[in-house]
Amino acid sequence: MYAITIPEAGGPEALVWAEVADPEPAAGEVLVEVVASAVNRADLLQRQGFYDPPPGSSPYPGLECSGRISALGPGVSGWAVGDEVCALVTGGGYAQKVVVPVGQLLPVPKGVDLVSAAALPEVVCTVWSNVFMVGHLRPGETLLVHGGSSGIGTMAIQLAKAVGAKVAVTAGSAEKLEACRKLGADILVNYREQDFTELVRADVILDIMGAKYLERNVDALAVNGRLVIIGLQGGVKGELNLATMLVKRVAVVATSLRGRPLGEKAAIVAAVREHVWPLLEAGTVRPVVDRTIPITDAAEAHRVVEASAHIGKVVLTI
Template identity: 65%
Template sequence: MRAVIASAPGGPEVLTVTDLPDPEPGPGEVVLDVTATAVNRADTLQRQGHYPPPPGASDVLGLECSGVVSAVAPDVTDWAVGDEVCALLAGGGYAEKVAVPAGQLMPVPKGVDLVTAGALPEVACTVWSNVFMVAGLQPGETLLVHGGAGGIGSVAIQLAKALGSTVVTTAGSDEKLELCRSLGADVAVSYRDQDFVEEVRAATDGRGADVILDNMGAKYLDRNVSALATQGRLVIIGMQGGSKAELNIGKLLVKRGAVIATSLRSRPVEEKAAICASVVEHVWPLVSDGSVRTLVHTSFPLEQAAEAHRLMESGQHTGKIVLTT
């Protein structure tokens, strides 16, 4: 099979298409013929040498895909050859074939084409597990999501609105701010020339955000704590703004707040299966009825993975960037 690997840590130019042996399904696994995958920020970090795959995972990049089941282990009974599915991966999506634990497969939501489905699993599982399963966002509460025009942010806006929450989001251009509003954001804040702490307080009569979904890490830590409501929950899922910062524990104590840092890729297979099952139960109906959709900015063939990474790192895209086999 053709697959994309990073020949050495570095820029997009180190991404190489190579031939690798076709995978065989291990116990509890299925093999997919991949139709599409999507580029995630974690892929660019792995390419740079900063985010190695978990032990036992494929060195091939790619944390999600869609495709058709082509082989099934004898102990798997829920899936059959020919099923069209999408999948959450620990790696291996930038390839023509990938082996996946059966619990991390999900049916393609009704009304979603197979290529677009390749851009759904990572964002849906990330948003649902962090904002709802971990932070417990409730109807009537306020969510602050940073980077609302990106893949994760755009789904977080829609899902929170569909389930009855107020949404405040940040973005970096007029175009992206307008996109966030069109997706349902009640307040869209320019992180370039507005103070998101003040804007959150203004939008909530001074109360603050009940849940904050943050991909920046260190750079936003103090301001995020300032923006929290009493008993607010800050969920950190990325470190685009650095990994080390000083936490004002006194400020957090006064608010009886929580700071939670989570990752999805390194979780045990059983936890990922539980997340996928919950996404199918709670999120897929909203995708099928059009309440939540994944935005595909553009797509590239697998051989142009380097160009896809350049676009991701330029910050000029909105939503997801897809790679097709």
């Protein structure tokens, strides 16, 4: 098969479409013939040499995909060759074929095309696990999403609104804020011109910035608020005012998805199938795809994401 390889870490040009060995499904796995994948910022970090895949996983980038099952490993039941699926993977999504643990498979939702389905697994699992399973967002509460026009942001807005929450977002342009408004965001903050701490008191904050926003995020939390950090685009070390945290009785949690054990990922995927798939099939929530790019032009897709020149997800087609 062919896959995007990274012979040497570097810029987008480091991505090379090359012939590699076909993967074989082991017990509890299926082989998926990939139709599309999607770009995540973790892929950019891996390309740059800053985010190695967990031991034993595929060396190729790509944390999600959609396609058709082409083979079943020993002990797999409930799925059949030819089933159209999307999947959360630990790596290897940028390839013609990928093996997927059966617990990380999802059927393509009714009403969603197979290519667009590639934009779902990583963002839906990230948002559901962090905003709802960790952050415990409830109806009537306020969610603040940093990077509201990103793939994760556009999904977080929709899911929060679907459960009856109020949503505030930060983004860096009028165009991106307008896209967030159309998805249901109630409070729009242009971080280049406004200070979100003056405009928002949030019960849950979903943060991709890390250190740069740490102190202000705590300031923006309401009493009993929960800050969930899922990215470190603004650095890894910051200071926390414990006195403020004590007075407000707030929690600060940092989580990641890629390195979790199979059982934890399977539990998240099962929760997503139970709670989010009905919303997708009803049309209440939808994948937001900025553009599709052939996987042989993966370097261009990385440039788009690196420049934040997109709204929603950038999808790679095979």
